[in-house]
Amino acid sequence: MSRSVRVVWDDALTSYDFGPGHPLAPVRVELTMALARELGVLDAVEMTGCAPATDDELALVHTRDYIEAVRRVSATGRPDLLHGLGTEDNPAFTGVHEASALITGASLAAARAVWTGEAEHAVNVAGGLHHAMPSAASGFCVYNDPAVAIAWLLAQGATRVAYVDVDVHHGDGVQAAFYDDPRVLTVSLHESPQTLFPGTGFPGETGAEGTAVNVALPAGCGDGGWLRAFHAVVPPLLREFAPEILVTQHGCDSHALDPLAHLMLSLDGQRTAYAALHELAHETAGGRWVVTGGGGYELVQVVPRAWTHLISEVAGRPLDPATATPPEWRRMTKERTGQTAPLTLTDGRKPEFADFSAGYDPADPIDRAVMATRKAVFPLHGLDPLP
Numbered sequence: 001m002s003r004s005v006r007v008v009w010d011d012a013l014t015s016y017d018f019g020p021g022h023p024l025a026p027v028r029v030e031l032t033m034a035l036a037r038e039l040g041v042l043d044a045v046e047m048t049g050c051a052p053a054t055d056d057e058l059a060l061v062h063t064r065d066y067i068e069a070v071r072r073v074s075a076t077g078r079p080d081l082l083h084g085l086g087t088e089d090n091p092a093f094t095g096v097h098e099a100s101a102l103i104t105g106a107s108l109a110a111a112r113a114v115w116t117g118e119a120e121h122a123v124n125v126a127g128g129l130h131h132a133m134p135s136a137a138s139g140f141c142v143y144n145d146p147a148v149a150i151a152w153l154l155a156q157g158a159t160r161v162a163y164v165d166v167d168v169h170h171g172d173g174v175q176a177a178f179y180d181d182p183r184v185l186t187v188s189l190h191e192s193p194q195t196l197f198p199g200t201g202f203p204g205e206t207g208a209e210g211t212a213v214n215v216a217l218p219a220g221c222g223d224g225g226w227l228r229a230f231h232a233v234v235p236p237l238l239r240e241f242a243p244e245i246l247v248t249q250h251g252c253d254s255h256a257l258d259p260l261a262h263l264m265l266s267l268d269g270q271r272t273a274y275a276a277l278h279e280l281a282h283e284t285a286g287g288r289w290v291v292t293g294g295g296g297y298e299l300v301q302v303v304p305r306a307w308t309h310l311i312s313e314v315a316g317r318p319l320d321p322a323t324a325t326p327p328e329w330r331r332m333t334k335e336r337t338g339q340t341a342p343l344t345l346t347d348g349r350k351p352e353f354a355d356f357s358a359g360y361d362p363a364d365p366i367d368r369a370v371m372a373t374r375k376a377v378f379p380l381h382g383l384d385p386l387p
Contacts, residue, residue: 167251170201210380251294
């Protein structure tokens with residue numbers, strides 16, 4: 001399906017490191033790239049480096065005062081709690097500005113490649129730091145690279161950008177950046193804010209002209225329910241909105257093994273979602289697709305396999321789920337983490353779902369979540385909320 005695919009990578013992207021014991025351990029992206037390399041996935045793409053985002057680029061979303069605050073913390077390592085730096089979620093560390101600006105620069109490089117036509121798809125698996133706010137760090141995120149990439153696209157003349165976020169946590173920072181901007185459709189599927197950080201992402205948060213869309217799924221939702229909700233909401237809205245470019249965030253913390261959340265997806269369900277978004281990029285955005293990573297805190301069993309599937313899907317060469325993990329990668333994983341690596345790329349599931357068009361069950365909590373979203377935003381797009 002894909003004519004040209006770019007993967008943005010620099011080993012220095014692993015310098016975004018909040019220290020030992022922090023859930024957002026950079027080894028997760030290190031192991032992802034190693035697994036993708038061992039399996040030959042990276043042979044099918046163009047690998048490119050990146051430069052750190054400039055202050056002017058960061059200021060497309062973040063305040064100048066905040067950027068200066070991050071620079072001060074970066075130079076001294078001293079906390080700045082007023083700007084959310086030095087908390088348990090976002091510990092202060094020397095070099096934080098440089099590390100965060102490089103991740104943002106990688107997402108900008110991906111957006112630039114797609115916007116200029118150098119690549120049809122581009123991916124930055126180290127990105128997806130969707131919680132950062134204009135003047136504060138939040139939820140492990142210092143600079144909001146997806147929001148900066150979208151703002152850059154708008155500055156280049158884009159008039160319709162769609163953002164779909166499948167992280168288990170609400171994409172609050174990206175939503176906040178464009179809440180009153182009808183040029184940007186933000187769609188987030190996440191665990192209900194009643195049970196999970198950041199406590200936002202209710203269906204009634206609809207933004208300008210219904211361009212903020214939130215699907216708040218109940219704890220315990222698995223592959224079938226999640227895919228049912230996705231297909232009930234995302235394809236109709238993307239088809240109606242007709243974006244010039246699609247930006248997606250692929251936090252894999254919706255997995256059943258993730259230690260910080262309560263959804264129950266499998267790798268196979270996540271892989272199915274990647275394929276659906278790939279198809280929608282071609283159907284609704286002319287194939288122009290910018291892809292980032294995101295959350296994911298099961299560092300060995302989930303993140304490397306999920307995002308290797310993601311890169312292979314973006315490349316148009318999806319891997320067979322039964323593919324064995326390479327022995328060299330398993331040895332590396334043991335050396336780097338002390339954990340035993342998985343043997344294959346599958347959880348052994350075959351995700352299936354009942355399409356929402358056949359009708360909904362008002363007694364089912366997933367169907368109630370879907371209907372709450374459809375009722376809140378579908379009429380604003382000229383769509384019928386009923387199946």
